[in-house]
Structure formats: structure tokens, C-alpha cells
Amino acid sequence: MQKLKQHTVFQQTKDRINTELKTISEKNASDLELEDLWDKIKSSLTSVAEKELKPDKRIKKQEWMTNTILELMEERRQHRNKNNDKYKELHRRILHAIKEAKERWMQEKCDEMEILQAKHDTFNLHKKNQRNNRNTEKEN
Template identity: 40%
Template sequence: MMISKRYRNALLLAKTYPSADCYSDHVPVVGKFKLKLKKNSKPFTNIKFDLAILKTNQTIREKYQISVQNKFEALGDAEEVEQQWENFNSAIMEAATEVIPKVKRKAKQKWMTEEILNLIEERRCAKGNKEKYEQIHKKVQEKWNMSKVNWINEKCKEKEQQRKHAPQTMYRNIEEFTGKRTFLSTGWKKSNTW
């Protein structure tokens, strides 16, 4: 029995039936498979709102309060708790989408620019077209490496200036540059008792 390499672990049992009368010179082969199907999941996008703006911006806070109040007044009294929760949740989410701005995407690495983020998004959209994907991927890698080298050079110059003028701050800021934290270790006292 020939089987694809991918499914070699899925084949549990294979039997031949040489005595089967099926008017053929071939011997029928029966196999037992254990196959797991991938769950078809719906893409869930969690919308992140910039809630910190409610503390800082008075006008947006007032607009949000008015919007939520209007949504609650428009709601009817539901008898079931589940229905009340759904109404409550939908009212707050609708008011938030109308008034509160979404959180801007933030780069994980400090050297990433908006241009690189846009190229990454463009690359993600071009997954179906292999040639275009590879072309954009090369651009992303070039920009990424160039940006990283520039960021490291800039930080090194900054550290040189700090070494000359403020060595204490230089050592405090090395953690940001290397990504490693230094911990003060306390000594261990060896006891003679076992």
C-alpha cells in the first residue's frame, strides 16, 4: 500500500484479501486510518481601544458618556439575564467604536519604523502570490537590517556620550541596549552542619 509521507503515522492497519473474488488479477488491500481533521476556526479579531485617552481628553470622555447613556436609554428591559448582558455589552462596544480611537499598532523592536510595518502588512496580504511575497520579503529584510544597524549605531554614540559625561546613566541604560538585566547577587553562607 502506497501512502504519502505526511500520513505515514495515520495508517493503523493494512490487510490483503487474496481470496476475494472480484474478477481482477489484483489483490484487494484494505487499510484502517486514524485521521484528525483541522478545526475550521473563524478569525477572531479583538479590537483594542485607546482607553487611556478617556483619562486625558475631556471632550472624548464626555462624548463617550453621552453615547453610552443614549444607548442604555434606547435598550428595552430584557427579562433574561443573558439577553440583558448581550444588550449591555453591545451598547458599550457600539459607543466605544463610535467615540474612542483604536490603539495604533506598536512595533515590538525599537528599531522598526512605520515603513517596515507597512511592508510587513503588504507582505502578509501577498501570501497567495509567491513571487510578490518573496520580493516584498527581501525588501522587509533589507529595511529591517538597515534600520537595526542604524539604531545600534545611534545607541552606541549615545552610550559614548554618556560614558564621558554621565557614567551612572550609561550603566543604567545598558539594560535597554542589551536586553539583559543585571541582578545583585547575595552571597551564600556555607554551613558546616549536614
């Protein structure tokens, strides 16, 4: 539903649905029984929804999360309960990548605060500090 709020996605989906319905009506829809017609309409609507409105698999829940970590997590999910050694190896790689990403993210935040402090911008320094404190409280 979130994707439909984007105007371009909404327009593309609307156009695809209209073309699908036109092809059904052109194929002698009057000759089909009601159940068959409904099945065709239903299947065309679901196929358009799957193609156009498919949710993104990777969702960043943390600011420090990277696409590489998300890809490793997806790969680890595929090996769950199948290949235990590969699963463990991927899990170790993920933990290592998470540690590095968090460290990099924290360093960037510290650098930003140091720049504000060097400029003697105590107002924005205080705001950034409060924002960072709220974010870390949410994580814990």
C-alpha cells in the same frame, strides 16, 4: 481595556453609550419585546466598542521598529497565500528595512555612549551599557 484607562477615551465611550441608550429608550422601548430590546442594546454597545476601543493594529515590539516596517508587514500579510511573488518581494523589502533600522538604532546607541564617555560620565555610561545589554538579551 487599556484604552479605557485613558480619561478622554473613557469619557467619549461613556457619552456615546449614553446617547445610544437614550435613542433606544426614545424609540418606544416599552413596545418592544424583551429579546428585541436586548438585541438593540447589545448591537449598540458592540458598535460603540468597535468604534471607540478598537485596538491598534500596529504594535512595536522592538525599539528599532519603524512604522514603515509595520506597514510593509501589514501589506505582506494581505498577500499571504494569494500572491506568492508579491509576498516574497515584500518579505525581502522588510528584511532589508529591518537591517537598516537595527543598524541606525545601534549607531544611535553607540553615539550616546560615546558622548557619555567623552564627558567622562562613567556612572551613566555604565547604566546605559547595562540597559542595552538587558535589551539585547531579551531579543535573543
